[in-house]
Amino acid sequence: MLKDLFRKQKKYATIPTEATKNQVPEGIMQKCPTCGTILLSKEVEKNEKVCKVCGYHFMMTAPERIQSLVDDGRFFEYDSDLISVDPLQFPDYQKKIKQDMEKTDLKEAIITGEGTMDGYPVILGVMDPRFRMGSMGSVVGEKIARAAERAVQKRFPFILFSASGGARMQEGALSLMQMAKTSAALQKMNQNQVLFVSILTNPTTGGVSASFSSLGDINIAEPGALIGFAGRRVIEQTVRQKLPDDFQTSEFLLKHGQLDLVVPRLELRDTLVKILELHTIRG
Amino acid sequence: MSNYLPFEKPILELRQKIDELKAFTTEKDIDFSSEIDTLEAKAKHLETKIYGNLTTWQKVQIARHASRPTSVHYIQEIFQDFIELHGDRHYGDDSAIIGGIGKLNGIPVTVIAQERGKDTKDKIARNFGLPHPEGYRKALRLMQQANKFGRPIITFIDTQGAHPGIEAEERGQSEAIARNLREMAGFEVPIICVVTGEGGSGGALGIGVGNRLLMLEHAYYSVISPEGAAAILWRDASKAQEAAEALKITAQDLQKLGIVDEIISEPKGGAHRNSQLMAQTIEHILCKHLTSLLPLSQSELVEDRYQKFSKIGQFSSTAVFEGSR
């Protein structure tokens, strides 16, 4: 299996590097929203966008995430040709898609593809919260379903990083149905005993948390991420009581048995490689 | 009178006039029959005009109508020998979801239904049809049981959504819904889902992954409530009517989008005008679809369902000369 992969490496390209280069931070300095420390942007980036003082996890873009995970930054992207249409002729939707494309240099809110991690072949999906808040419309659903189908064909593990506000309102019920489409594709993986690891990053809410991101054989969250089904404001209006301070955080979910692990970003790659190794050795 | 919605007022007024004339006829012994006939014809014409051209918002009002029949009624009318089965075996019994076994036209089936409740007391007991995780887990347990014994599954969807609350989050509302989506995709029995009233987002879909998705004529099914969408879009929940139009949430819209397989006609004015007839129509159409699914093998049923959801979605490709890979 590994041999096949290396033979194919000519096809691999370091696509996301370009996109990463274009994401020049506004300033040389950044202020940590949690501890208030002024940090050098360069340093923050070197530290996988984690605050050196308090461990706050800054937002990571999809290209940055992929670069931080795959061997030598080599990544073969799937379905990069898929772009959103405006099936409902929803007010301002096309305009907003265009704006986000220009702003992020991405075509949609997720990048899928394959690469290796310490030599282990993996299929990766990484959502980008900058694009329509990482919401799931037809393209996101289709890309995830196709990635899961490829995982079954190739028998490669699938690691999916969620960062999403939920289903994309502007595509109406079509978005809602992507929850079923992606979950059905994961059922195929499940029945074929192919490993699915879900990584929940800030934020993972609504229709995304209520579909594929909760369906990992192993569910891992980054520290301090907002994860939940219903929005905080909606819950406050319903229950009319103060919500716990840590409500809907990774730590809250872990405490209530909804997660396997909370892993800091700087340890995440090692943890994933260990999991990949444990699923490669068979008796 | 409270049975009438604002847009039905012209019909109501005509009907009242007809009733007055009829009363006159008996009281004063004057013959108004020709006047009554004219008004009757006018009323019929008006009904066809109003009910034939309902706006999205008017449909939402019908779907939410206080007298609209709920799942309890349909279960009673459609299934024979129904036995309700309770509990998720982990936490509790959520009465926002009814589950059980019974017969549809002689064939044993498992029924899963969201129930919003009849009167105030019942509504509170059923949490207005907003399920908690234990509701979805009860549904899952009973669907797994159906799968084990080869029983078809019929689900009735009627909820504003899954319950938004602290305990629901603690017990894993997301996971409960997500697991149902995945497991329903894998069951080797026919699954038919009917949206009877409100299809509120993920909370509705949590019992909604079927080989067939049917919708009552005035039901709606949406990714977000019209009020919620209006609040996000225009920071103004009172613009729900506009949001409802933009979201394309009617049965007719969803059929055009390739999501709904068949629309079940309602009696003129809505299901509540003749709930008996409504139940009969649903039964008839359920039987038709079940008959078409029964000959399929277990793997064909799973594949049929997979294909149904695979096809849903619209996008385009920038690749002109080569495929996506």
Ligand SMILES: [Zn+2]
């Ligand atoms: Zn800090």
